[in-house]
Amino acid sequence: MVLIHCPWCGDRAELEFRHCGEAHLVRPADPAALDDAQWAEYLAFRDNPRGWARERWRHVHGCGRFFNALRHTLTDRFAATYKPGEAWPEPPA
Amino acid sequence: MSGFSAFRLLREALRGQSGWGPQWRSPEQPQPAYDVVIIGGGGHGLATAYYLAKEHRVGRIAVLEKGWIGGGNTGRNTTIIRSNYLFPESAALYDHAVQLWEGLSQELNYNVMFSPRGVLMLAHNVHDEQSFRRHVHANRLAGVDNEWLDAEACRAFCPPLDIAQQRYPVLGGALQRRGGVARHDAVAWGYARAASALGVDIIQNCEVTGISRGADGAVNSLATTKGEIRVGKVGVVAAGSTSLVMAMAGVRMPLESFPLQALVSEPVKPVFPCVVMSNTVHAYISQSDKGELVIGAGTDQYPSYSQAGGVQILSHTLEAICELFPMFRRMRMLRSWGGIVDTTSDRSPIIGLTPVPGLFVNCGWGTGGFKATPGSGHVFAATIARAEPHPIAAPFSLDRFATGRLIDEAAAAAVAH
Ligand SMILES: Cc1cc2nc3c(=O)[nH]c(=O)nc-3n(C[C@H](O)[C@H](O)[C@H](O)COP(=O)(O)OP(=O)(O)OC[C@H]3O[C@@H](n4cnc5c(N)ncnc54)[C@H](O)[C@@H]3O)c2cc1C
Ligand SMILES: [Zn+2]
Secondary structure (H helix, E strand, C coil): CCEEEECCCEEEEHHHCEEEEECCCCCCCCHHHCCHHHHHHHHCCECCCCCEEEEEEECCCCCCCEEEEEEECCCCCEEEEECCCCCCCCCCC | CCCCCHHHHHHHHHCCCCCCCCCCCCCCCCCCEEEEEEECCCHHHHHHHHHHHHHCCCCCEEEECCCCCCCCHHHCCCCEECCCCCCHHHHHHHHHHHHHHHCHHHHHCCCCCCECCCEEEEECCHHHHHHHHHHHHHHHHCCCCCEEEEHHHHHHHCCCCCCCCCCCCCCEEEEECCCEECCHHHHHHHHHHHHHHCCCEEECCCCEEEEEECCCCCEEEEEECCEEEEEEEEEECCHHHHHHHHHCCCCCECCEEEEEEEEEECCCCCCCCCEEEECCCCEEEEECCCCCEEEEEEECCCCCCCCCCCHHHHHHHHHHHHHHCHHHCCCCEEEEEEEEEEECCCCCCEEEECCCCCEEEEECCCCCCHHHHHHHHHHHHHHHHHCCCCCCCHHHCCCHHHHCCCCCHHHHHCCCC
16 A cells, blocks of 8 residues: 555545546547547557556545546656646656 | 376386476577567467467467566466356357366376366345346356356355355355366466477577567567567567567557455365355455465556555455455465556457567456466467467457457456456
8 A cells, every 4th residue: 555645635545546547648629530540549548658657546535636646657656746737747767 | 208197107206206307498598580489478378389389380489488487477366267257259268268178187298287166256236146147147048157056055065155244245156167276387387398399499587678570560570688589470478568568569558557466375174165256345265275275356456567466455355255254264364466467448358460460469368367378378379370360369359449349348247357
């Protein structure tokens, strides 16, 4: 179990949070204009990196708000959490 | 290497077991070129190589493994084998595997300790019961055995089960009698030994670090920690690492990799006659031939390559096990570990061709691919050899995510195995 920093509530136990997948995926503005492969790309295909990952989280058992995080998928270390709409931070060297 | 027989066992017993040699060849260095290279020396990769060598004329074959064979999920799983999946495509695939399991020790001349002791899936609520009954009907139509037991019959089949407790009431269960367990390491070793005897090179400590493509776009060579290898065809069977390996060829995958954990108790005398799974409370249990209780837990909520999971996942599972089987409350747990499983959004595997000519992929088995090992290797070998999907593999193509023909076992079963 890890400690996660909610941008609004501060450090809380992982149990209070829900992981919500890869961050910064933008729903295509005009889905009908996409072909099947592009739509599949949006729905199912993911970076799944080994290293720094940008992901969406939600503080479900707290303030209920969504935020983004930069987390390392080998060490599970969180480098930063940031509010929706904010630019993503650069991964630590 | 000579075969195993009762005569040899007797002879070795009299000679102090001094006559056993290595069971497969593991050359330090790969050849400069192969017709087919399998990336990943887990059960699925080794089975693929074995069936390629046995049933198809494809020339020189190698299996490249970055660590030791069977050291991935093959050696980390809870070995539950069953085929009572909902959809006809899945039932065909997994039952093909169960049929191969039934004769596998003879086929490989290696005891994989397949033990069809029955897999009982518990229903704890009305939804479970309706869903399992639907599975039972669908399976029977597909020719796969599965039967509904009421709560008393569940207890008769598995006496340690407490059906009177209030926390997780047992309404009944779905039982597949042909299901069971096998010895995970022996599966990797048995396939390695049989493949090696047919001329397959098994190269350990050989990590693939790059995939090159020629002017025609087809794969033509691999960069590895043991040098460059020219290749005709490549089969990627790298489980949790599939996204990373496929990225080397410029192919993105519809996968996410999660840690899945298991644990074993101190060994005790035989107390547990079958396999019991409870999807709703997330606990799976059987007893190994060594006497350990083998307990499977859930996945962590976030993707990770750490091969370790959160301790809260384990304690949740143990709480459930202690409710269902109060006699285990004082058991001590000896070891726990994690493996990295690659999951698709429909919880069905991907077996087949890729957009890159000569590159094939077998992945996405998620939390439940051990049971499929022989069938997966068998249909994937045919797919690679003919460069077209084996009929059983065809529905599991990568392009189902674009066509929308998903095989949604995720919705059908809600979870694991
Ligand atoms: C805790 C746990 C419990 C499970 N329980 C069950 C169960 O009860 N029943 C069931 O059916 N399934 C179960 N599974 C799932 C099952 O273990 C897997 O689906 C199955 O073993 C996958 O087989 P594989 O041979 O593809 O994978 P692996 O055995 O993981 O083989 C993949 C291999 O590829 C190698 N590799 C990766 N990258 C490279 C590279 N770049 N170069 C060279 N080699 C590479 C890895 O080292 C690894 O050895 C469980 C999994 C876990 C983790
Ligand atoms: Zn919060």
